[in-house]
Amino acid sequence: MTRIGRLPEKLNSKIILPCLALILLVCTACSEKSLPKAAGNNSPVRSAPADPAYLDALSDGIDFTKPDFPPIIAEIKGISWNEPWGGRWTEGDRATIRFKDNLPKSFYLELVVKMAFGPNSKRPVKIKVGPYEQTFVVNQPDEIFRFEFSNVQNINTVEIIPPKPATPKSYKVNKDARFLGVGLVKMRIILKREAS
Numbered sequence: 362m363t364r365i366g367r368l369p370e371k372l373n374s375k376i377i378l379p380c381l382a383l384i385l386l387v388c389t390a391c392s393e394k395s396l397p398k399a400a401g402n403n404s405p406v407r408s409a410p411a412d413p414a415y416l417d418a419l420s421d422g423i424d425f426t427k428p429d430f431p432p433i434i435a436e437i438k439g440i441s442w443n444e445p446w447g448g449r450w451t452e453g454d455r456a457t458i459r460f461k462d463n464l465p466k467s468f469y470l471e472l473v474v475k476m477a478f479g480p481n482s483k484r485p486v487k488i489k490v491g492p493y494e495q496t497f498v499v500n501q502p503d504e505i506f507r508f509e510f511s512n513v514q515n516i517n518t519v520e521i522i523p524p525k526p527a528t529p530k531s532y533k534v535n536k537d538a539r540f541l542g543v544g545l546v547k548m549r550i551i552l553k554r555e556a557s
Contacts, residue, residue, distance in 0.1 A: 413448045416465070422549030423458070425449040435517070439537060448475045451542035456521040456550070463517045464490065467553040470508045470519065475544035476501050479532050480525040486543055491516035497542060509553065519548070 372511040414438035418433045425448045440499060441451050470490065477486070477499035489508050497506045523542025529535050 363435045406542045419550035425545045434460045448546040458519045460517045467511045469551040471549040472506045473546040475546050478541040479527045481523045484524040487522040489520040
């Protein structure tokens with residue numbers, strides 16, 4: 362590293378302090394973008410657009426192995442950090458994924474599940490899209506489930522509800538006190554083409 366010199370004292374306080382404040386502001390804004398937050402109760406949810414880019418983004422889905430979520434997501438609750446095993450646990454009674462726009466009227470929801478923790482294995486796990494509810498059972502590692510949803514109106518939320526979240530600590534696996542359900546790897550929304 363080469364030292365170029367030093368700014369005069371008058372410039373130090375007039376330039377460096379505002380620059381540091383700007384850098385801090387940018388860093389704070391970047392860290393807030395890493396996880397989606399609630400937009401507030403007053404923010405309108407748009408209808409599912411026919412925009413091919415939006416539909417492609419839904420089809421690309423959410424990769425739970427990555428540290429960030431895609432921009433189509435408005436808020437995620439009840440899903441933990443990405444784990445070394447390649448995914449994220451649902452944490453607590455339910456995982457809620459809220460999209461920025463409404464979901465399409467008819468679609469397939471594809472879910473890749475790595476595993477279920479303890480008492481959640483081989484028991485029905487609920488998946489809800491608004492009032493529509495289906496179930497799946499995790500019997501083995503790395504299962505792919507596909508659910509069909511039709512006539513979905515003005516809904517932008519998917520919920521995953523494990524039957525009995527439990528802590529690894531209570532099973533003497535380790536000291537982890539999180540209430541875990543199922544291990545998620547990927548979720549995709551695939552537009553169902555209407556028969557013409």
